[in-house]
Amino acid sequence: KEGYNHFTGFDTESFMYLQLHIHGASGKIFLKNAGMIRKTYPIAQKIIPKTDREKLQKVIDASVNTLKNSAIEIFSDGMGRERQQYAGDGSHQVTAFSYLYGADDPIVERFFETFGDGMTNEGFYMDCWPAYDRCLRISQSQLGITLWPPILDHSLQFIIECYRNFLFTGNDYIIRKSYKDFIKFYCYMLSLRDNDGLIKVENLGTASVWIDHLTYRKQRDKKCVFNLYFIGTVQTALEPVCRYFGDDAIALKMENEAAGLLKRVKKLYYDSDSGLFTDNLPFRSEDGYTSLSDRTISTAVVFGFDRGEKAHEILKEYPEYLSKSYPANMPWVYRALGIFGEADTVTDDLENRWFNMMSVQKNNTLQEDFSAVTDSNSEMSHCPLAPLIVIYENYLGLRCEEAGFKKFSVKPNFGKIKEMTVPLMTACGKVIFVYKNGKLDINTPDGVNGYIRK
Numbered sequence: 001k002e003g004y005n006h007f008t009g010f011d012t013e014s015f016m017y018l019q020l021h022i023h024g025a026s027g028k029i030f031l032k033n034a035g036m037i038r039k040t041y042p043i044a045q046k047i048i049p050k051t052d053r054e055k056l057q058k059v060i061d062a063s064v065n066t067l068k069n070s071a072i073e074i075f076s077d078g079m080g081r082e083r084q085q086y087a088g089d090g091s092h093q094v095t096a097f098s099y100l101y102g103a104d105d106p107i108v109e110r111f112f113e114t115f116g117d118g119m120t121n122e123g124f125y126m127d128c129w130p131a132y133d134r135c136l137r138i139s140q141s142q143l144g145i146t147l148w149p150p151i152l153d154h155s156l157q158f159i160i161e162c163y164r165n166f167l168f169t170g171n172d173y174i175i176r177k178s179y180k181d182f183i184k185f186y187c188y189m190l191s192l193r194d195n196d197g198l199i200k201v202e203n204l205g206t207a208s209v210w211i212d213h214l215t216y217r218k219q220r221d222k223k224c225v226f227n228l229y230f231i232g233t234v235q236t237a238l239e240p241v242c243r244y245f246g247d248d249a250i251a252l253k254m255e256n257e258a259a260g261l262l263k264r265v266k267k268l269y270y271d272s273d274s275g276l277f278t279d280n281l282p283f284r285s286e287d288g289y290t291s292l293s294d295r296t297i298s299t300a301v302v303f304g305f306d307r308g309e310k311a312h313e314i315l316k317e318y319p320e321y322l323s324k325s326y327p328a329n330m331p332w333v334y335r336a337l338g339i340f341g342e343a344d345t346v347t348d349d350l351e352n353r354w355f356n357m358m359s360v361q362k363n364n365t366l367q368e369d370f371s372a373v374t375d376s377n378s379e380m381s382h383c384p385l386a387p388l389i390v391i392y393e394n395y396l397g398l399r400c401e402e403a404g405f406k407k408f409s410v411k412p413n414f415g416k417i418k419e420m421t422v423p424l425m426t427a428c429g430k431v432i433f434v435y436k437n438g439k440l441d442i443n444t445p446d447g448v449n450g451y452i453r454k
Helices: 054-070 088-101 106-115 132-143 152-169 173-190 219-244 248-269 281-287 294-302 309-317 327-339 343-354 358-363 386-395
Strands: 399-402 407-410 419-426 429-436 439-443 449-452
Touching: 054 088, 054 343, 054 358, 054 386, 088 106, 088 152, 088 327, 088 386, 088 419, 106 152, 106 173, 152 173, 152 219, 173 219, 173 248, 219 248, 219 294, 248 281, 294 309, 294 327, 309 327, 327 343, 327 386, 343 386, 386 419
Parallel strands: 407 449
Antiparallel strands: 399 407, 419 429, 429 439
């Protein structure tokens, strides 16, 4: 209508361009004070990682800004779309937030408290929770109208994140609260064993296995990585939790079961000729091609199932024929490269693929996929926080040595990076790392001891 019209739109993301549609107006129209009221989570810690490398810094800045968008009330996979709280690929951002802002922050505690309430009667967690649509997808799965009922691999990552949070904070509340559910889930998983002795990834009824939507040509090709993921979760998270609560007999049973499963996976999927876990090895003759993926190979490396020369070589060279993860799953690849000491390989990837993302260049955010187009359903601010995790786990080589971060170690490998300042928020206070020209200075608060391991 004529005269002054005031419009206020509330947005939970960030943007560079604002598009206005004005219909049915006559005469001149003047636009004043265009902008936005941005909603963000109140974070006390303001220092962010800084480096001398311009391209890398731009990716870091976009990562921090993305985290401001995805971590508001909950850890969302993208506030511009579902606005739901996932584990799995979505919970890597919890790790990034914990390093940068603190694992005992209320929003982190809320993630574990609320997601942990999503345990089903069958014995698996809802892959995102609280989330009304997951209740719908269970019924939809019975009618065959959804590909993705609750995702089991997100239950695995939730258990890993719970144990990591215990190590970071020293607070055993969440593992104590969830312990019975962990055991319930473990038993449920063993009930899914197929005729070949491995846990199946097809025809799961009200559950599904996702892993990644780009990396695998066929659903059956996920069997190798899913079993490796389960075995690794048992060995690095479930067994330690059991022993923490004094259930050594259960831990020993898990240890033996995991060892048997691993032996079976290697027999069926490890190709001794190529020296690699191969996703379609049992069906390669039928398929007429070899299926190799960065996620499967990285998972084997991260959990210590394969740290051979061929795994190192293929992850470093990253050939065209290797099926590749989408951005939110890249922490697996970078952790594997970190184990092999490939700092510059990771930096080169961040300064090329990530730096050249349209969202990084135009919106100061991280998009969902490596390729995105405007005016589409491309999510321009998702939650692929691998660039932040890399700083702590690859460049610093950070490792918590005592629950509560009272003691930690680092094994710095900054490669071509000459300068970097990194804040770490622990349950005992802020640690500042200052790296310059090959020397790392560590400033710790009282009660925290850090050392450089060889």
